[in-house]
Amino acid sequence: MKLPPLSYQRPTDLREASLMLGSESMPAVLAGGQSIIPALRFGERSESSLVDISRLAELQGITHADGFLRIGAGVPMWEVCGSPEVATSAPLLIRVLGSVGAVGIRSRATLGGSLAWADSTSQLPSTLIVLNAQVETTERILDAADLQIGQHQTVLRRGELIVSIQIPEVELTGSGFHLIRKTHITWPVVGAVAVREPSGQLRLVVFGAAPTPILAVGADRAKLLSQLSSRILPFDDERARAGYRGQVAPILAGRALDEAIGSNT
C-alpha cells in the first residue's frame, strides 16, 4: 500500500508556511505524520500536497512564560515526555502521553498534530482541556475546550496553524486518568481524565463518549457525573459500540474523579 502521488514542501518559517498553505493546491499540514500519512495511504484523506511544519523553529521549544508552560505545537511527544519542565509543571500530561501509541510513534507525533487531528477517542485533547490549556494559533488564542467541534473537526481555518499550547502553571491537588482500550497499540475506546484544583474545584473531561470531549466543572462529584450523563452522545466504531461507550464512560469518569480526589499529585 503505497502513497498516492503527492508533492512535498518544507517552509523555512511560519510566514512561508502560511503562504504555501494558502495555495491553490489546498495542501495538508504534515507535522509528525503519524495520523496524516496512514490516512493518505488508506485514501481516508485525499490531499495531494503536503507542507512539512515539523522543523519550523516557531513551533519548537518548551518554556515558562507568564505563569504558563508553553509547549511548541511541533515538539514531538518524545521530547515532552522527557522534559523536566513538563515533569514539574504538568506531570499529568506526561502520564497521559505514556498511554499514546508507543515510543516509536511519540518520537514524531506532536501535540499540535494531536489537537488538530481532533479524534474523539484521543486522550490528549481532553488532557489539555482538563489542564485548562490555551491554544495559540497563527491567528488567535483559544481555550483548548473550544477547539474541537466534531469528530476530526476543529474551528481552525484553512492555513491556520497551531503554534503552541499554553498550560497554566497551577499547583493541582489531585489528578486521575482511566481508559479502556482493545489493545495497547490501538486508540482508546473511552476514558476520562480529572484534576482537583487547590480550591477544591474538580475538572473532568471524558473522551470517546461523544463526538467532542465532554468537560464538566464543579466541586461536587455527584453533580459532575450527572452533568456528564446528559451530555454523553456515544458512537459506534471498529473498537466498540455506542452502547458500551455510554455504559462505561460514567464508570471511568467516577474512577478518574475518585483518583483525583484521593490522590495528591
Added chain:
Amino acid sequence: MNSTIPSPRETNTHHAFGQPRETIESARHVRGGGKFVADLQLPGMLHVALLRSPKAHARIVEIDVRQARSLLGVHAILTGADVQKSTSSIYTMAQMHKPPLDIPLHALATDKVRHVGEPVVAVAARTRAIAEDAVRLIRVKYEDLPPVADADAALASGAPLVHENIAGNLIMHRQHDFGDAESVFKNADHVVRRKLRWPRQTGAALETFGCVAQWQPGVDELTFWSNHQSNVLLWTLGPTLGLPPHRIKGIACDIGGAFGAKFWQPRAMVICALFSRLTTRPVRYVEGRVENLVGGDNHGEDRTYDAELALDSSGKMLGLRFSVVEDYGSAFILGPINNAEPLAQATGPYDIAAFAFDFTAVLSNKVPQAAYRGFGGAAHNFMLERLVDAAAVELGLSAVAIRELNLLQPEQFPYRTATGNIYDSGDYPTALHRAVKESSYDLWRERQARAREVKDPTRAIGIGLVSCQERSVQSGTALWLMFDQEPGRNTTAAESASVRIDSQGSVRVALHSPSLGTPTETIAATVVAEELGVPADSVSVSRLDTSMAGPAMGPSASRMTVMLSGAVAGAVREVIEKMRPLAAHLLEANPEDLMWDPSRACFTIVGVPESSATLAAIAHLANGHALRLPAGCRSGLESTYTYDHPMSSMPHADGSDWGNYAPIVGHTVHVPVVEVDLQTGAVTFLDYFVMHDCGTVVNPDAVRGQVVGATVQGIATALTEELAFDEQARPQNTDFRSYFLPTFLDVPAIRLGHMETPSPFTYRGVKGIGEGGRMAAPAAVVSAIEDALSPYGVRINEVPVTPEKILKWLGNASAAQ
C-alpha cells in the same frame, strides 16, 4: 531402518538433543540479513497491484482499463477474461472430490465477484506505486446481487446462490456414528448441551504473502520465489497453468511467520506467472496488509456447534456428539480439512467410547477459508472443554475432579480413539496433577473464595483449567476424510532430506521443503549432531528448490520436527553405512566388527575403542580416491532419504474407521487466572501456567518459544481477534487498527512446566509442538472468565470474549434475577 548403530530406544544418551543452542537462522535475522520474498531484487522486475472487489456479490458488467493502460510505467493488465483464456480453474480440493464439485476458482473474477477483496483486475508496472496508481484509474461497473453473509443465510430457502451449480449453497453434509452414540445418549444419566459460535480469525503473520514469478521462454520453465509454506501448492499449479509440473520450480524464501495462513495462496502466483509469460520479466506481488486480512485466502474456521456430552451419574463420560455447520466462504480450497483434522482428537484426552457428528459445509460470500494454526482444532478443543466445564457444574464436580475421573490412563497407550486414530503415548494424570500443583491452583481457589466473601461489586477472579490434546504429524490422509474420492489419493505426506559429506569431512544438509519461520535448519543440524557426533554449528544447511526436491510436503499441522528428523537421521544413517566398508578398509577390520561412535565422530572396532577411523579420514578417502577404495565401493558420500509417515494407516472403506492420520499426540494443561472488571468488562491476567508434553525435546528454547507464542495467539483468539462481517458480507476488520493483535502489554508472562513422554513411534520420541498453545488457550481463557462470572450465572459459548459482551451478559444475568 537397516542400520547397526545403536537405536535410540536401546541407548538413551543424547549428544545434541535437549541442549540449549543458538539457532542457525538467528545469525542472519539479527543482522537484518534474512532474505524474504519482498527483499528480492531482480533486473527488470515488474510489480503487481490488484484491483479487488468492494462488493461481496455482484455481476461484473464492464471493466474499463483504458486510462490505466496509458499510464507511464504500466506494462500489462489482466482481467478475468484473460485469465480464463490462458488457465484452467485453480486446482482446489473441490476438484478432487468424486465427482468434482463445481466450485471453480479463478485467479481473477470472471463473471461475478463472490467476496469483498476478490481480485478483479491485475496491473504489472515498473514499481508497485505506479501499479497502485493504475488500479485507481480502472473503472469497473458492477450489478449488485444479494449477498450470502453467513451460514444461516446460505441455508435459508430461496437463498441466492454463490456458485450456480451448488444447490442451496450446500457443499456437503455428512453424518458418522462411531460406537453407537445414539443409544449411549438415550441411556445416559446426564446429557449436557452447549451451542457454540466460533468466528473467523487469521494467522496474521507479520510478513504478508508474496511471490515472484520468472518465466523463461525457450525452456518454457517457470520459477517461483515465494513464502508459502508448502510444496503442495506448487505441485498443483501445473494443471492450472497448462505446464507439466516439472517445468515449475519453487524456491522458498525466508518466511516471516505463517501459522497455516500461508498454506494456499495460488491466485497471485497464477497472476504473476501469466504476467511473466506476457512480458518475459520477473514479476512480483506482495500483499498489502489490508489485502492480507480481507482477501488473502487465509481465514481460519468459521462455525457453529450444537454439542452434547453424555455422562453417567458419577461423572464418567460416555459419549460425545455434535452437529457443526461450517461456513467455508466462496470456495472449497482445502476441502473439509478444518473439520476433518480435529477429529484425530475428537474425544480429547478423555476415555470416551462413543462419538458421532453431523457436519454441514456451506458456501457464502466471504473470502474462502484456508488454515490457521490448529486446522480447526482450537475450536474443537474449545467445544469439548466447554462441555466438560458445563458437566462439572451440572454434576457438582470440580474442574479438576471431572478430568481426573475421565483422563486416559498411562497404561491405555497406544490408545485407539473412537474414529480410529491412535494416540501414541502420554501421561495425562501426571500432567494434570503437576499443573494443579505448579500453578498453585489451590491457593488461587482460596484467594478467589476470600474475594467472593468480600462481595466486591467491581471485580471478580476466575481460574481456568483445561486439558487438551495436540495431535501432530499430519499424514495427508486427513485431507480426504469425509470426501467421496478417487482411491489412491491418500498421500501419506512424506518428507525428504539429503546429507553430503565432502572430502574435508564437512557435513551439508539439504532440506527439500520450505520453512514456516521455525528453526528447521537448526533442527536438521541438531539431528546430524545427534547421529554423527559432529558439532551442530559446523553443519551447513541449505534448501533445495522443488525441481530437485524429493517427496516433501513441508511444514503443516505440527509435522515438521518429527518428519524432518526422521528424514535427516535416515540420510545420516545411510551415509554412515556407506562409510562402514571404507572404515573397515582403513582399519583392516571386518565391517561387521565396527560401530559408529557419535561421541567421537568415528568408527571404532567393537571392544577396541582405541583403534578408530575418523570421519575426516573416511571422508577424504570417499571423495575421489577411487584407486584406494576397497572393491565394490564408489566415490561419493551422500544420501537422500525420504521418511514416510511413521504410522499412517488407510481409512476403512465403510467409514467405520478413519485410520491413523495424526497419531503423534502431545498434551497440555492450561491454567490461566484472570480478573474481570465487572463495571467495564476488562479482563486482566493475574497468572498463566502451561504444563505441556511434546515428547523428546530437541531444542528447549525453541520449544518454549512455540508454546508461549502459540499460547499468546490463543489468548488473543479468546479476547480480541475476530474477522467479522456485516449483513452485507462486508468485512469489518480490515487492517491492524481493527484486527486486534496483542502487544507486550496485553498478555501475561507465561509460566511453563515441561514433561517428556517420548513417542514410541518417532525418531528419538519427538512429537510436534507448533499448535498446542493455540489449541488450548482459547478454551482455557474462556473457562477462567466464565469461572469469574459464575456467581452471576453467566455462560460463555463464543469467542472473542470482549468487554462489551461481558457487560451485556452481566446485564442480562442481573435482568433475569
Added chain:
Amino acid sequence: MKPVKLEVNGIVHEVFLEDRTSLADALRDDCGLTGTRLGCEHGVCGACTVLVNNRPERSCLVLATQAEGDTIGTIEGLAASPTVLAPVQQAFRQAHGLQCGFCTSGMLLTAQSLLDHDPDPSPAVIRDWMHGNLCRCTGFDQIIESVQLAATLIKQDQAREEELS
C-alpha cells in the same frame, strides 16, 4: 523525481525519489538495505522501525525526503562491523528473542534505544517501551529476557573496558 541525500549508517546515499516515497521504501529499494521490514505500512506493527537521530521511528510513516539531514541507523548498522554483533544482537540469539525474524530488525533497534535510555530496564519497563513492536511468533517472554540479557552484556563490556583503561 528529485535527488535526496540520506545518511544511513554513516554513509551518505544520493538517491532519486518521488516525494511520496517513504523512508522505508527508499532504504529497501534505493539504498539496498532490505533489513528494514514492512509489516503493515500504517504505523501499527513497528517492523519498519529505524533510528532517526537515535530515536526509534516508523520508517513507513516518514517520507524519505523528510529525513534529509538526519542521521539514520538501520539494522545493518547496528553492529560495529559485519563480523561482530552488538550486545543486543548477541543477546537475542542467545536468549531466543526471535523465531521467523521478521519483527527482529525493528525489535532490535527499539531495544537498543531503550538500553541507551535505561541501562537496566525491568520487565515492566521493557514491555512498555517495546509494545509498539508487534511479534506474532514469540509471545514476547523471550524478547523481554533478551533485552535483559543485552543489558547485562553491555555492562560486562563496559566493565571490561574500564579494566583495560
